[in-house]
Amino acid sequence: MNTFGRNFIVSIFGESHGEAIGVVLDGVPAGIPLAAEDFESDIKRRKSGAKGTTPRIEADIPQLLSGIYEGQTTGAPLAILFKNTNTRSSDYELLAQVPRPGHADFVADVKFDSCNDPRGGGHFSGRLTLPIVAAGVVAKKIIASQVEAEGNEQPCAIHAKIIELGGIPKGDDNRWRKALETAEAEGDSLGAVVECTVSEVPVGLGEPFFDSLESRISHAIFAIPGVRGIEFGDGFKASAMKGSEHNDPFGPDGRPVKNGAGGINGGISNGEDIVFRVAFKPTSSIAKEQNTLNFVTDKMTKLSVPGRHDVCFALRTPVIVEAMAAIVLADQLV
């Protein structure tokens, strides 16, 4: 249930305010060079601190507990641990009776018979995306080594970025900055759209129907908290196009002249860039007052969610989206 993959298997565990969070990776091929330093860059990209993100800073140093010997993967499961150090649990105690709108507080309470860890969202916390980013780092290395082993010159390159923030398309960083400042001043929050491009993909990854590449990628992407939609290639716009506009005829070099399909036909990679976009909701925790119910008193109340929160958590998600794409592709390649 907290596990993904058929041959490269990712299992995450942990809670926001527990002792530690982590991930176990099974099916990692032997002989891939790997060190704690390899995780720094991607973990830093995910880390809080940027404009519009929460001031909570965790050290986020990965402990590699197993599966590595003399600087290389051994073929045995790789366990990666992150200690939780900077927790302020008291922030959350008042919320037991007033489930935060947009959060999993209510469903977690029902599903787990009130036994779930409520501190900081417990196991539902966005903090669990940290081990996912770590899994992504390993997945990217697996992809590079597998693609190389098959004689391709270029390994797949996976790159995700924000292309729209608070409804404002990329291009005018000034407008983005102002939108973030306004939202912060109002105690409100913003969402964003992330676009991910995977280039140099081998032809033939994926399957028709249930294991289509879109099925696998969307499965992984919707595991990221706060995702509201995903689209490939022309996406939702394709449904308003004619066949003669959306189709990708082959050109004289044997490659399609456009990429409306987003690199996938019949569930299988066609060698063009895989392109997909992910819609992230605005941060649910806002300081701005919301009218909601106190489930204990059964009376309506005003809630201003305390604690430290991102104005736009989506700013941190491109590296998480990349990690998920990498996890899916590594699972296809090993």
Next chain:
Amino acid sequence: MNTFGRNFIVSIFGESHGEAIGVVLDGVPAGIPLAAEDFESDIKRRKSGAKGTTPRIEADIPQLLSGIYEGQTTGAPLAILFKNTNTRSSDYELLAQVPRPGHADFVADVKFDSCNDPRGGGHFSGRLTLPIVAAGVVAKKIIASQVEAEGNEQPCAIHAKIIELGGIPKGDDNRWRKALETAEAEGDSLGAVVECTVSEVPVGLGEPFFDSLESRISHAIFAIPGVRGIEFGDGFKASAMKGSEHNDPFGPDGRPVKNGAGGINGGISNGEDIVFRVAFKPTSSIAKEQNTLNFVTDKMTKLSVPGRHDVCFALRTPVIVEAMAAIVLADQLV
């Protein structure tokens, strides 16, 4: 690979022009009344014949080979077979050297070393959605029996419909008709958006992260040929909303006052209607000429795809979308 589900397991097989297509369903609880007639209604909804869909008519009568005794499911696997009767393979023979734009011809050829069955798209054919619809019928019955067994008054109701066709929102059937006629006259094709609503959903289905309900649903939906995107609740629009707009605060009756989350929080059903929209591309096979490559002569050529095709295959898909939603929910409930 052609299998979906953890506890209710759906495995499909067959090719468009082979002897038969079918599905094996494992994990079906014992004691559910089931007869061939139960499939009629949904199969009819999927069947061709409507304006904008192909004139190819198959009998589409399900043969229930196993798993049923004296009109009830036995708990053993249910195998359902559909004979292929109305095939005109010669239509497709000329296409071997000119892969049809938008189809899987090219990737199938590469992935399966030219051993794939090319007739009518072979295993990639939309005809495989017929056993999926059959699986959906069984899944709907499972859901009803499971929800009833848990003492709920109302079983889940799953309903999908076209809400946008060729870019035209629902409401003006005349404009839809004209758009279809125009596209047909031009030898072109249209796409559509399908909206699916699942009501009376028990709270607590799904898991955080990798088995989130959105992950499972999107996985199944992208297994339908021709899907370009999926969104839940406010969907892509959520990324342009503020938190104070998108959040669903609880009202005095303990239920959220709106449903921007589409019935799912933290990957888990919250009891509200699950609402999602699916973008379907326009039919890839069009009579209109396309400039594309002949891979044998290595020269550009004009292609007018022969054979019988839907102007808008998406018109048939609401029942397929329902089937996929039902398959996911049945898998959660058994």
Next chain:
Amino acid sequence: MNTFGRNFIVSIFGESHGEAIGVVLDGVPAGIPLAAEDFESDIKRRKSGAKGTTPRIEADIPQLLSGIYEGQTTGAPLAILFKNTNTRSSDYELLAQVPRPGHADFVADVKFDSCNDPRGGGHFSGRLTLPIVAAGVVAKKIIASQVEAEGNEQPCAIHAKIIELGGIPKGDDNRWRKALETAEAEGDSLGAVVECTVSEVPVGLGEPFFDSLESRISHAIFAIPGVRGIEFGDGFKASAMKGSEHNDPFGPDGRPVKNGAGGINGGISNGEDIVFRVAFKPTSSIAKEQNTLNFVTDKMTKLSVPGRHDVCFALRTPVIVEAMAAIVLADQLV
């Protein structure tokens, strides 16, 4: 639940007296030559007719419904169907209230709320081993093609045979014949031990711990009805040996000088013959009277199981044991 395998996936369905039984094979590589004739030899080995086996004869002709085109596998799922033709259901109707000792009648009734198909054991019937044998035929072809593709000169060879019948070791066929005749005359039945040897196995198949090769093989073998035990290499005798006797030291040619481990160390094939033995119980259905309970009258009764039964069904099992070994190895190799 009726499915086995991670990458080569076998799903069986059907009942003894239903319309048909069959199997769906997913993950079959493309390009393997396959025809209905390829199944004849193994199906014949399993078929009834020999001394000590039931006179019920089914035609047992496989229908290849999908996954094959122009005499080769296509990479799409392979569905194989066998029609049931020669059924005499009335034999079994009297047994509803007196569950046959040694059969699944009682547990099936409890587990499936009396909805199971009781005719001829329904889904529990040994007849389901027919699609397993068919899956084994395909698996053997996969193994040959995969091993060949990796440049090995010799494909794995899998061979199983009876080494003990009714407690009498192989060697004196006259004693075996007499034991069968005596058991038949007494309306009683016999068991047997089957030994299976897989030679020319690549080094490195299997995993430590949960996917050890012994775990996978034993999992598949215990899916054959009537198995009571399995042992590898020195087997149970190993527990009475000293380390210096049981160990397999390496000899001057780099290969172990003996094979007490049965070709597997640490869960992984070591290149030597994989050798295992399987204990089959005597046929449960016997004409000889048994004192047992009538669950309806709640009184003890004498039961002589009517119908046609093998004196020693284990005589048919070597080809089934081979099929299971082949299925496991094919799953490792694809």
Next chain:
Amino acid sequence: MNTFGRNFIVSIFGESHGEAIGVVLDGVPAGIPLAAEDFESDIKRRKSGAKGTTPRIEADIPQLLSGIYEGQTTGAPLAILFKNTNTRSSDYELLAQVPRPGHADFVADVKFDSCNDPRGGGHFSGRLTLPIVAAGVVAKKIIASQVEAEGNEQPCAIHAKIIELGGIPKGDDNRWRKALETAEAEGDSLGAVVECTVSEVPVGLGEPFFDSLESRISHAIFAIPGVRGIEFGDGFKASAMKGSEHNDPFGPDGRPVKNGAGGINGGISNGEDIVFRVAFKPTSSIAKEQNTLNFVTDKMTKLSVPGRHDVCFALRTPVIVEAMAAIVLADQLV
């Protein structure tokens, strides 16, 4: 690959001489009381120190990293860590060129391209049975809570014990002691047979064919290093019995008068005690000299395996066998 289970999922990781070993348990129901003390008894049973077992002593104190809140399981994954503290890696360094007979040294080297961790057997070490025992503790608690929830008075009780040591049946402890002393004095080792009995089992666990209860149990049992065979009920002796001897007719109380089937018919528990026996080989690491090959010099050599080893590691295994049985049953019950 290092994972077992469908609904209660056990994933192990770690190496004998690495930083830590551990296990992640997914699918643990919420609300089960659990503390570090609960693990003490079973871990102590597995721990070394008894006559015939190695003097290496680890603290073996479990760290519960996640999935527990206020003394109860939360429904989120449970991660359990054991630090490795008492390692003497230098013992193993000389063995790189002389693979130890009976060990995985050779296959690990081939399978993992010489990248495996060789220290103390690395990931193949019997030390990995420690997290398995920990998983078993949780599994036993799940079983108790699930069986209780279904209204049964008695939870399943799982009990395993040595019934034969070095070929000597249980009964004469003096002969066992002497056999151990003799083997130790000779630098040799002994094997044993463990019998496991599960009582108060609900009727209906398991499935026909591929998920038979025997299939699942044997799969898990062969994941324990050093297992050579498993048999249920009458086991291998059943193959020498007549049907009239081996069958279990029902008695006047509705229960079988004997238990030759070992509590399982048609792959499904029948309510009687599940009884199975497991054959363990003698410890592979012996001080006694073995003639074997040096793979570097390509010359035969004499090997006396240095380091600390159990004369009979099987003495520690009853609690591991219980853990595996519990893991299988918990997976059926959640």
